[in-house]
Amino acid sequence: MSVNAMASESSDVLVEIRDLVIGIQRTRKDRLLIVESANFDIRRAEILGLVGESGSGKTMVCRSLIGTLKRRSASIFAGTIKFDGMDLAKLEERQWRSVRGSRIGYVPQSALTGANPVMTVGKQLGEAIRRNRKRKEKDVRRRVMELLELVHIRRPEVVYDQYPHQLSGGMRQRVMIAAAITQDPDIVVADEPTTGLDVTVQAEIMKLLKEIRSELKMSVILVSHDLALIDEVCDRLVVMHAGTCVEVGSVSAVARTPLHPYTIALNRSRIDISTPGAPLITIKGNPPAVGEWPAGCRFSDRCDFVQQDCTVGRNPVLVEVRPNHWSACLHAERLGGTSE
Amino acid sequence: MSDALIEVRDVSVTFGSGSRAVRAVRQVSLHIEKGEAVGIVGESGSGKSTLARVLAGLQRPNSGEVRFAGESIYQRGKAYRGENRRLVQMVFQDPYGSLNPRITALSAVSEAVRVHGVGSRKDAIAKSLELLGRMGISERDAGKKPRQLSGGQRQRVSVARALSAQPSVLLADEPTSAIDQSAQAQLLNLFRGLLDGGLSIALVSHDLGVIRYLTQRVYVMKDGEFVESGLTVEVFDNPQQEYTKQLIASIPGRELHKALS
Ligand SMILES: Nc1ncnc2c1ncn2[C@@H]1O[C@H](COP(=O)(O)OP(=O)(O)OP(=O)(O)O)[C@@H](O)[C@H]1O
Ligand SMILES: Nc1ncnc2c1ncn2[C@@H]1O[C@H](COP(=O)(O)OP(=O)(O)OP(=O)(O)O)[C@@H](O)[C@H]1O
Ligand SMILES: [Mg+2]
Ligand SMILES: [Mg+2]
Numbered sequence: 001m002s003v004n005a006m007a008s009e010s011s012d013v014l015v016e017i018r019d020l021v022i023g024i025q026r027t028r029k030d031r032l033l034i035v036e037s038a039n040f041d042i043r044r045a046e047i048l049g050l051v052g053e054s055g056s057g058k059t060m061v062c063r064s065l066i067g068t069l070k071r072r073s074a075s076i077f078a079g080t081i082k083f084d085g086m087d088l089a090k091l092e093e094r095q096w097r098s099v100r101g102s103r104i105g106y107v108p109q110s111a112l113t114g115a116n117p118v119m120t121v122g123k124q125l126g127e128a129i130r131r132n133r134k135r136k137e138k139d140v141r142r143r144v145m146e147l148l149e150l151v152h153i154r155r156p157e158v159v160y161d162q163y164p165h166q167l168s169g170g171m172r173q174r175v176m177i178a179a180a181i182t183q184d185p186d187i188v189v190a191d192e193p194t195t196g197l198d199v200t201v202q203a204e205i206m207k208l209l210k211e212i213r214s215e216l217k218m219s220v221i222l223v224s225h226d227l228a229l230i231d232e233v234c235d236r237l238v239v240m241h242a243g244t245c246v247e248v249g250s251v252s253a254v255a256r257t258p259l260h261p262y263t264i265a266l267n268r269s270r271i272d273i274s275t276p277g278a279p280l281i282t283i284k285g286n287p288p289a290v291g292e293w294p295a296g297c298r299f300s301d302r303c304d305f306v307q308q309d310c311t312v313g314r315n316p317v318l319v320e321v322r323p324n325h326w327s328a329c330l331h332a333e334r335l336g337g338t339s340e
Numbered sequence: 341m342s343d344a345l346i347e348v349r350d351v352s353v354t355f356g357s358g359s360r361a362v363r364a365v366r367q368v369s370l371h372i373e374k375g376e377a378v379g380i381v382g383e384s385g386s387g388k389s390t391l392a393r394v395l396a397g398l399q400r401p402n403s404g405e406v407r408f409a410g411e412s413i414y415q416r417g418k419a420y421r422g423e424n425r426r427l428v429q430m431v432f433q434d435p436y437g438s439l440n441p442r443i444t445a446l447s448a449v450s451e452a453v454r455v456h457g458v459g460s461r462k463d464a465i466a467k468s469l470e471l472l473g474r475m476g477i478s479e480r481d482a483g484k485k486p487r488q489l490s491g492g493q494r495q496r497v498s499v500a501r502a503l504s505a506q507p508s509v510l511l512a513d514e515p516t517s518a519i520d521q522s523a524q525a526q527l528l529n530l531f532r533g534l535l536d537g538g539l540s541i542a543l544v545s546h547d548l549g550v551i552r553y554l555t556q557r558v559y560v561m562k563d564g565e566f567v568e569s570g571l572t573v574e575v576f577d578n579p580q581q582e583y584t585k586q587l588i589a590s591i592p593g594r595e596l597h598k599a600l601s
Contacts, residue, residue: 170384
């Protein structure tokens with residue numbers, strides 16, 4: 001069964017991403033491909049985890065969902081992103097204005113770059129609230145305070161008048177989360193929203209995302225490098241490596257019976273806190289740079305299970321190896337159950 | 341602890357004044373020996389980054405003393421003069437804000453190598469590429485500017501830049517927060533090797549697994565103060581303060597770890 005069969009139980013599918021290709025047009029003839037085949041669904045009211053190697057294209061995929069690839073000089077070359085009768089891959093900037101923020105909220109990876117440095121927190125959030133509906137000044141202020149409290153900002157009345165650089169890293173992140181949900185979107189795309197937050201706040205924010213999911217019925221895409229965290233809060237998981245989705249499935253299936261060697265290798269590099277100081281296992285070699293991918297499977301030259309047919313031909317695509325569990329490994333069948 | 345390589349005594353930092361004053365760091369003392377790694381943990385806004393900046397000489401405390409190799413770092417109003425400027429390096433929490441947007445990763449690192457006077461331009465480039473490579477940044481990615489790099493790539497570039505000066509103290513503010521688990525393992529293995537070679541590290545991290553793995557001692561910070569400190573193993577296995585207990589209880593996957601071990 002191929003990726004096209006993914007949407008079999010499509011009633012609860014909110015966004016359908018198919019064969020998405022993202023890259024940079026460097027000259028008229030020269031294209032640099034960054035993401036080559038992103039294929040996955042976002043279901044209604046689910047928390048979907050997006051994990052993978054640093055530089056594998058997670059942020060690019062997130063940006064394609066809110067139409068801000070251009071700010072990274074990138075664009076969509078092929079593929080579709082179906083959402084509520086629209087194809088986001090083909091949306092004009094003018095049309096994006098009624099989707100970005102109001103239908104799809106975004107928490108950027110770097111809170112410092114996401115925030116406007118010369119505007120106070122209160123002003124920024126207030127403006128986001130007013131963007132869609134006219135509201136009384138007093139109501140806007142009350143709503144901003146509510147949001148700041150919702151994301152557990154202490155002394156919100158002080159923070160209201162502060163500029164982003166006056167906040168600690170974690171406070172800035174929380175302000176960005178507040179900004180993403182101001183307009184009650186259908187989906188919140190959160191690119192490493194708790195990176196650099198202490199674990200208690202992180203736990204609170206995860207609780208918050210779960211509430212957003214179950215009470216406000218929003219879907220959440222959560223990019224994170226923290227596999228334990230993903231395990232705790234996500235329903236399903238997409239694993240990316242070198243510009244491709246290499247594995248998609250329920251969190252428990254991917255964690256317990258991974259069907260791609262990259263996922264297996266990633267799990268092995270986990271810190272074992274019972275033996276502090278012992279050398280950690282890493283994936284051998286370095287991640288290939290964009291455009292320097294090997295022939296065949298892009299993980300083949302670092303893979304422990306590599307076979308002859310892995311190093312030739314095209315990059316393998318996702319196949320449904322088990323019900324609702326896809327892998328792009330040609331030998332996925334044989335890996336089944338190699339978890340530790 | 342007079343033989344500490346770097347230390348702060350009774351340091352306080354206050355931002356703003358009047359009713360809006362934020363007492364970010366309050367009467368804090370800390371020391372790091374040669375070859376030692378200490379961890380600084382605590383909730384968001386508790387003053388960890390501010391304290392790291394104090395150690396780096398980038399934030400002058402309102403009161404208290406900062407000493408490096410037995411001497412106050414402030415002389416004639418300036419922090420870390422001469423050679424000492426190279427010996428204490430910092431990795432910032434936000435790698436985007438701390439990298440020059442106009443120059444490539446390779447230039448940023450090789451510039452640092454050259455400023456600190458290591459050989460010819462060619463040698464500096466070779467050395468920088470080697471360092472970036474050990475950090476998992478390929479030659480091709482080394483030729484990119486910050487805007488063209490992913491979050492985790494930027495973070496590793498800023499670590500490489502700090503290490504290229506061959507410091508004796510590294511102040512690392514969340515250096516592994518944005519990278520994948522395998523890259524994190526790679527970086528921690530590198531840190532471990534450097535510690536064996538005599539580097540001292542102050543590691544600010546929200547990831548208690550990383551703190552537990554790398555550091556010998558840990559300071560737990562809350563509202564600008566240390567509420568608990570001691571050997572990392574002891575603090576983790578037998579926390580005394582309510583706050584520390586909470587902190588440890590909220591490590592994700594702890595249940596999973598327990599179940600597996
Ligand atoms: N303007 C550009 N020119 C060339 N390469 C680029 C450009 N922008 C991004 N890239 C490359 O595209 C790849 C994907 O970047 P992206 O930010 O999506 O990675 P990521 O998966 O989010 O990584 P991280 O986990 O580190 O945030 C990276 O390898 C990056 O170096
Ligand atoms: N330049 C500044 N002006 C005003 N207040 C500041 C400034 N820098 C930091 N603060 C305040 O000092 C306090 C401590 O901030 P700091 O960045 O040291 O916290 P942190 O422990 O590093 O937090 P995080 O884990 O979120 O990074 C916060 O309340 C912050 O708002
Ligand atoms: Mg990213
Ligand atoms: Mg900080």
